[in-house]
Amino acid sequence: MAKEAQFVEQIADIESDFPQWYTDVVIKTKLVDYGPVKGTMVIRPYGYAIWENIQKELDARFKATGHENAYFPLLIPMSFLTKEAEHVEGFAPEVAVVTHAGGEELSEPLVIRPTSETIIGNMYAKWLQSYRDLPIKMNQWANVMRWEKTTRPFLRTSEFLWQEGHTVHATEEEAIEETMTMLGVYKEFAENCLAIPVITGKKTEKEKFAGAVATYGMEAMMHDGKSLQAGTSHYLGQNFSKAFDIKFLDKDGALKYGYTSSWGVSTRLIGAIIMTHGDQRGLVLPPVVAPTQVVIVPIASKKPGVLEACAKLKEELASAGVRVLLDDSDNSPGWKFNEWEMKGVPVRLELGPRDLEAGKCLAFRRDKCEKAEMELGGVVEGVQTLLKTIQSDMLESARKRTQERIVCAESVEELLDGVEKQNFVKAGWCGCRECEDKIKEKTSASARVYAEGETAEKCVVCGKKAEHVVIFARAY
Amino acid sequence: MAKEAQFVEQIADIESDFPQWYTDVVIKTKLVDYGPVKGTMVIRPYGYAIWENIQKELDARFKATGHENAYFPLLIPMSFLTKEAEHVEGFAPEVAVVTHAGGEELSEPLVIRPTSETIIGNMYAKWLQSYRDLPIKMNQWANVMRWEKTTRPFLRTSEFLWQEGHTVHATEEEAIEETMTMLGVYKEFAENCLAIPVITGKKTEKEKFAGAVATYGMEAMMHDGKSLQAGTSHYLGQNFSKAFDIKFLDKDGALKYGYTSSWGVSTRLIGAIIMTHGDQRGLVLPPVVAPTQVVIVPIASKKPGVLEACAKLKEELASAGVRVLLDDSDNSPGWKFNEWEMKGVPVRLELGPRDLEAGKCLAFRRDKCEKAEMELGGVVEGVQTLLKTIQSDMLESARKRTQERIVCAESVEELLDGVEKQNFVKAGWCGCRECEDKIKEKTSASARVYAEGETAEKCVVCGKKAEHVVIFARAY
Numbered sequence: 001m002a003k004e005a006q007f008v009e010q011i012a013d014i015e016s017d018f019p020q021w022y023t024d025v026v027i028k029t030k031l032v033d034y035g036p037v038k039g040t041m042v043i044r045p046y047g048y049a050i051w052e053n054i055q056k057e058l059d060a061r062f063k064a065t066g067h068e069n070a071y072f073p074l075l076i077p078m079s080f081l082t083k084e085a086e087h088v089e090g091f092a093p094e095v096a097v098v099t100h101a102g103g104e105e106l107s108e109p110l111v112i113r114p115t116s117e118t119i120i121g122n123m124y125a126k127w128l129q130s131y132r133d134l135p136i137k138m139n140q141w142a143n144v145m146r147w148e149k150t151t152r153p154f155l156r157t158s159e160f161l162w163q164e165g166h167t168v169h170a171t172e173e174e175a176i177e178e179t180m181t182m183l184g185v186y187k188e189f190a191e192n193c194l195a196i197p198v199i200t201g202k203k204t205e206k207e208k209f210a211g212a213v214a215t216y217g218m219e220a221m222m223h224d225g226k227s228l229q230a231g232t233s234h235y236l237g238q239n240f241s242k243a244f245d246i247k248f249l250d251k252d253g254a255l256k257y258g259y260t261s262s263w264g265v266s267t268r269l270i271g272a273i274i275m276t277h278g279d280q281r282g283l284v285l286p287p288v289v290a291p292t293q294v295v296i297v298p299i300a301s302k303k304p305g306v307l308e309a310c311a312k313l314k315e316e317l318a319s320a321g322v323r324v325l326l327d328d329s330d331n332s333p334g335w336k337f338n339e340w341e342m343k344g345v346p347v348r349l350e351l352g353p354r355d356l357e358a359g360k361c362l363a364f365r366r367d368k369c370e371k372a373e374m375e376l377g378g379v380v381e382g383v384q385t386l387l388k389t390i391q392s393d394m395l396e397s398a399r400k401r402t403q404e405r406i407v408c409a410e411s412v413e414e415l416l417d418g419v420e421k422q423n424f425v426k427a428g429w430c431g432c433r434e435c436e437d438k439i440k441e442k443t444s445a446s447a448r449v450y451a452e453g454e455t456a457e458k459c460v461v462c463g464k465k466a467e468h469v470v471i472f473a474r475a476y
Numbered sequence: 477m478a479k480e481a482q483f484v485e486q487i488a489d490i491e492s493d494f495p496q497w498y499t500d501v502v503i504k505t506k507l508v509d510y511g512p513v514k515g516t517m518v519i520r521p522y523g524y525a526i527w528e529n530i531q532k533e534l535d536a537r538f539k540a541t542g543h544e545n546a547y548f549p550l551l552i553p554m555s556f557l558t559k560e561a562e563h564v565e566g567f568a569p570e571v572a573v574v575t576h577a578g579g580e581e582l583s584e585p586l587v588i589r590p591t592s593e594t595i596i597g598n599m600y601a602k603w604l605q606s607y608r609d610l611p612i613k614m615n616q617w618a619n620v621m622r623w624e625k626t627t628r629p630f631l632r633t634s635e636f637l638w639q640e641g642h643t644v645h646a647t648e649e650e651a652i653e654e655t656m657t658m659l660g661v662y663k664e665f666a667e668n669c670l671a672i673p674v675i676t677g678k679k680t681e682k683e684k685f686a687g688a689v690a691t692y693g694m695e696a697m698m699h700d701g702k703s704l705q706a707g708t709s710h711y712l713g714q715n716f717s718k719a720f721d722i723k724f725l726d727k728d729g730a731l732k733y734g735y736t737s738s739w740g741v742s743t744r745l746i747g748a749i750i751m752t753h754g755d756q757r758g759l760v761l762p763p764v765v766a767p768t769q770v771v772i773v774p775i776a777s778k779k780p781g782v783l784e785a786c787a788k789l790k791e792e793l794a795s796a797g798v799r800v801l802l803d804d805s806d807n808s809p810g811w812k813f814n815e816w817e818m819k820g821v822p823v824r825l826e827l828g829p830r831d832l833e834a835g836k837c838l839a840f841r842r843d844k845c846e847k848a849e850m851e852l853g854g855v856v857e858g859v860q861t862l863l864k865t866i867q868s869d870m871l872e873s874a875r876k877r878t879q880e881r882i883v884c885a886e887s888v889e890e891l892l893d894g895v896e897k898q899n900f901v902k903a904g905w906c907g908c909r910e911c912e913d914k915i916k917e918k919t920s921a922s923a924r925v926y927a928e929g930e931t932a933e934k935c936v937v938c939g940k941k942a943e944h945v946v947i948f949a950r951a952y
Contacts, residue, residue: 035549036556036598037586045544045614052545068521069528073511074588074619074635075572080512093579096551098588101572101634102623110513112550112574112588123509123518138521143550143619147578158577159550 011342014280018224023153025274025282029343032153039148039158043267046343047154049291050270051161055141057193057288058163058265061185067137067165072119074143075110080118083243087117090210094146096158112145117211117236117262120166121244128168128258130249135178136168144266154271155228155476162266168246168258175259176235182263183216183233190230194269195286195394196220196276197402198230199424199471201449206436209262213237219448219471221402222275225422227448227473230272233263271476276398277367283344284366286394287387294324294383295340299333299352310351313361313379320380322387341366346390347383349374367394406471409460415472416443424448424473428456428466435461445472487818490756494700499629501750501758505819508629515624515634519743522819523630525767526746527637531617533669533764534639534741537661543613543641548595550619551586556594559719563593566686570622572634588621593687593712593738596642597720604644604734606725611654612644620742630747631704631952638742644722644734651735652711658739659692659709666706670745671762671870672696672752673878674706675900675947677925682912685738689713695924695947697878698751701898703924703949706748709739747952752874753843759820760842762870763863770800770859771816775809775828786827789837789855796856798863817842822866823859825850843870882947885936891948892919900924900949904932904942911937921948 010028012020026032031047034040043051059069075098082088095111113119124136145159154160165182169175183200190196198218208215212234219227240246241257250256277284287293294317298310310326317324325345327336333350340348348364355361355376363374363382367390374382402424409415409427418425425445429435438461440446447470454469486504488496502508507523510516519527535545551574558564571587589595600612621635630636641658645651659676666672674694684691688710695703716722717733726732753760763769770793774786786802793800801821803812809826816824824840831837831852839850839858843866850858878900885891885903894901901921905911914937916922923946930945 033599033602036553036595037549037551040549040551042549042599043547045546048546049544051547068525070521070524071519071527071637073513073516073518074621075513075516077512096574096577096586098572099575100585102625103569109576110572119512122512126509145550149578161547 011280011282014223014278021278022275025278025342026153029283031270031274034151034153037158039151041151041153041157041159043161046291047270050273050285050289051267053289053291054193054269055163058189059141061189062139062163062165065181065185067139069140070138071140071142072116072123074113076113076116076119078109078111080122081111083118084211084239086239087211091115091146094148096145096147113142114144114146115262115264116140116142116144116164117166117240118244121240121246121260124166124168124258125245125247128246128248131170131251134168134170134248134258135174137165137178138167139163139165152271152476154267154274160267162264164262164264167261168241169260170248170250170256170258172237172259175237175261179214179216179233179235179261179263182261183218183231186218186231186233186263186265190218190220190269191395193286193288194273194276195391195398196230196272197395197399199449201452201471203232203449204436204447204470206433207447209234211236211239213239217449219473220272220276221405221424221473222272222476223278224275225405225419225424225473227424227475228268228272228275229448229475230269231263231265234261236260236262277394278344281338281369282342284394285344285346287346287391290323290344290346292323292325292343292345293387294322294347294349295336295345296324296326296349296351297333297336297340298326298328299350299355301328303353305356306351306353309356309376313349313351313376316380317383320384322380322383341369347386349379349383365390367397412439412442412461415439415445415460419443419445419472419474424471426451426454426469426471427460428458429468429470430459430462430464431467432462435459439472443472445474447471448473448475487756487758490699490754497754498751501754501818502629505759507746507750510627510629513634515627517627517629517633517635519637522767523746526749526761526765527743529765529767530669530745531639534665535617537665538615538639538641541657541661543615543643545616546614547616547618548592548599550589552589552592552595554585554587556598557587559594560687560715562715563687567591567622570624572621572623589618590620590622591738591740592616592618592620592640593642593716594720597716597722597736600642600644600734601721601723604722604724607646607727610644610646610724610734611650613641613654614643615639615641628747628952630743630750636743638740640738640740643737644717645736646724646726646732646734648713648735651713651737655690655692655709655711655737655739658737659694659707662694662707662709662739662741666694666696666745667871669762669764670749670752671867671874672706672748673871673875675925677928677947679708679925680912680923680946682909683923685710687712687715689715693925695949696748696752697881697900697949698748698952699754700751701881701895701900701949703900703951704744704748704751705924705951706745707739707741710737712736712738753870754820757814757845758818760870761820761822763822763867766799766820766822768799768801768819768821769863770798770823770825771812771821772800772802772825772827773809773812773816774802774804775826775831777804779829781832782827782829785832785852789825789827789852792856793859796860798856798859817845823862825855825859841866843873888915888918888936891915891921891936895919895921895948895950900947902927902930902945902947903936904934905944905946906935906938906940907943908938911935915948919948921950923947924949924951
């Protein structure tokens with residue numbers, strides 16, 4: 001038993017040291033490792049398989065909503081960045097710069113894309129001629145770079161993987177509709193595929209994307225009550241159209257600037273999954289994106305018929321499209337239980353000689369750590385139903401926890417108390433930057449999104465009329 | 477008709493000006509465009525969709541042969557490159573270098589990966605402990621950069637997309653077996669998915685990958701008789717293991733260096749498709765990777781029932797898994813014919829009032845530019861059969877052309893004559909670098925691969941005993 005206990009011991013306490021718990025889990029489950037250059041990560045096969053499942057689900061949704069994939073260059077001329085005033089201010093400090101290539105110094109430094117509005121805008125300006133070409137709706141799956149001194153795998157690294165959608169429309173209405181549609185796509189995906197309940201809404205001026213007219217975010221509450229920005233959708237108005245000359249000849253014969261949007265999610269989502277669902281034993285993965293949905297562990301595997309029955313079970317499940325793995329290694333069943341629990345596999349099936357005799361097996365569900373018997377004759381259907389149940393139960397359980405931890409504050413003190421108790425805090429805000437900064441200074445909480453449709457009397461800081469109800473939280 | 481003729485006119489003559497034909501085709505069919513930085517390309521949706529189909533087919537083959545995907549950092553410390561002597565010599569001259577990031581000068585310059593043996597080797601050394609961890613078989617889909625002054629979209633650009641497999645094995649035999657297995661996977665894929673017949677074989681020392689013990693390449697003959705290196709598989713021996721300390725504790729208790737392999741194909745394959753199958757009308761895409769497999773063109777589309785019948789046809793084909801598009805735009809049928817022929821869509825279905833009455837439609841196959849009637853009742857089956865026929869006919873036709881254009885030479889003059897007549901030329905070679913260089917100098921042809929299993933009397937240059945029969949060709 002000493003060997004088995006080891007696994008659990010090696011993970012820091014989730015309640016008292018959540019940051020260390022996170023690091024332990026991502027490293028020990030081999031999701032990720034640190035790269036040789038400070039600030040970089042290596043996404044290992046177990047982590048990358050989650051990303052592939054995320055990509056598959058999202059990509060189908062992007063295509064179903066009329067988007068096409070393309071690929072734009074990694075390197076952007078420094079001068080492009082400076083064409084949109086807010087954009088350069090936001091991104092210039094964190095870019096990586098190529099100054100030499102092919103053995104020579106470059107005449108103009110090139111930056112590694114921190115995001116691609118500028119280079120894509122440059123190409124759209126070239127391609128767009130007439131209203132007939134609109135809308136342009138493209139997406140790219142790519143790596144991007146924003147220099148970081150610290151590394152928090154999946155959450156904050158210099159290089160990360162993401163998708164970025166970029167669209168051009170003839171009218172403001174259409175561009176805003178696109179912005180909101182994609183926010184909706186993200187929310188539906190986060191809830192149904194990742195089992196992460198999200199709160200969506202508009203961001204404050206301070207928190208918006210550098211260069212946007214308006215940014216809409218989706219925020220998710222992590223285990224420690226902090227918020228993680230899990231995706232953003234930006235309405236860019238004509239800011240980039242004017243900077244890059246994205247114009248078209250409209251039906252009425254007039255040359256007009258297009259209205260653009262952009263939206264993205266990244267490998268941060270893997271961090272969100274870990275910190276939403278994980279527990280003291282390690283990862284808890286939602287079935288839709290789990291690399292392995294079912295692991296079969298033979299009990300007394302040397303007894304006649306056991307391994308054969310397990311292999312048959314595996315074939316049946318695999319044929320039905322279940323991602324299943326048979327652990328026929330030399331490790332003890334207890335060791336295997338701990339290992340696959342730590343790796344968050346949604347369902348474990350245990351099958352030994354007695355089970356075989358009784359025509360049953362034991363099904364362990366990782367989310368609730370409960371075991372139940374399952375008829376061997378009905379395993380495929382049983383497992384498929386169980387996976388769906390786990391998926392929806394995980395969402396409900398996370399939703400319940402999030403809802404219970406949203407409180408209201410009437411003063412900065414109450415706001416501080418709320419976030420210290422690991423809550424999201426709703427508070428009235430007058431709309432001025434000074435009050436927003438003061439809240440940050442006194443509570444370390446930032447404005448996450450507006451609580452759409454809600455009203456408050458007074459600003460929690462200055463007491464003046466509240467323009468918005470804002471959800472404040474400490475954030476990743 | 478003037479408008480329709482335009483399309484054809486705009487493409488340069490394929491026989492007299494193949495390079496311009498290529499440029500015209502890739503730009504006019506919107507596969508690709510030039511990026512703002514010299515040497516870069518933008519892969520547009522029509523080109524990227526081909527890449528997605530290539531990825532899907534290859535990725536399934538990699539996984540079926542036991543490989544897992546992962547993702548390693550883009551930036552590599554300059555010092556890594558220098559650890560393997562041949563490797564740095566080969567790649568240092570063409571790397572792009574990041575010297576500044578986050579507003580500061582870096583203490584060590586970082587290079588954008590030209591290939592990832594070094595950074596992956598560094599991580600493998602960290603992960604590998606025991607023989608139980610072997611083999612390690614990973615692949616990554618990524619962008620890489622090798623600085624170029626000229627741009628030939630898909631063929632030669634600073635940045636391109638590719639996959640790179642990297643494996644470690646306990647023995648030399650296993651690593652060589654892996655190298656050959658992946659070469660075989662590439663060949664099967666190129667022939668069955670891209671309809672490109674390839675010649676595989678070992679490369680000479682001069683042409684091998686910088687740092688490899690042996691490189692195996694697959695070469696394909698383009699329309700102009702030049703060869704395109706379509707993929708490579710490298711046996712790396714212990715070169716990178718020793719440079720990066722990739723060691724493991726073997727069964728016998730001894731610490732040993734692993735044996736590694738690497739292998740890759742890139743977006744060059746799209747160039748290979750274009751130059752293998754294209755004709756004067758433009759692209760001819762193999763059905764397996766064509767973004768659109770079937771386009772439906774309504775004839776007299778305003779006549780009652782025509783558009784409805786076309787839409788029904790589209791639904792039937794789409795339900796059967798065919799990638800189908802209905803062109804119900806305002807353009808004339810003739811315009812549409814030219815456009816979709818230029819874009820290389822394998823099958824066009826034409827449906828007008830008379831066809832409807834007769835219960836038939838016309839099926840045009842792009843590869844042979846032939847039309848045949850098809851019963852409307854059996855369109856799904858008919859189209860599926862036709863797509864398969866086109867796929868295999870394209871391979872056969874390319875194979876026939878390639879075979880007819882492989883000639884033998886007994887002298888350097890014959891070799892020159894052979895390549896000037898747009899052939900691949902087989903010739904005996906003594907194995908020395910001087911003779912290889914002389915052939916390059918006199919004929920502009922390089923050694924592509926050894927003709928495995930064939931023998932010749934004498935070296936075509938020096939007349940000494942021939943060690944190998946080599947296939948020489950001018951190359952992209």
